[in-house]
Amino acid sequence: MQIFKSLIEQTAYGVCTKIGEKIGLSTKRIRLFFVYTSFLTLGSPVIVYMILAFWMNMRRYAREKRTAVWDL
Numbered sequence: 103m104q105i106f107k108s109l110i111e112q113t114a115y116g117v118c119t120k121i122g123e124k125i126g127l128s129t130k131r132i133r134l135f136f137v138y139t140s141f142l143t144l145g146s147p148v149i150v151y152m153i154l155a156f157w158m159n160m161r162r163y164a165r166e167k168r169t170a171v172w173d174l
Contacts, residue, residue, distance in 0.1 A: 117154045 118136060122129040140147045
């Protein structure tokens, strides 16, 4: 079960983890809040999650691209 959990956390973009680190709350609480609000609002936080995931991946890509240029 631990292997499955770590696999999901690695491939789930890390949005909840990053928010938890910034705010100072546990990742579990952030995820529960996301799940509960998704049920209450019929899934609209999923759009926010996808936007945040896209933004985080673009920042990661830009950071990797910038370090690759400096390594040349």
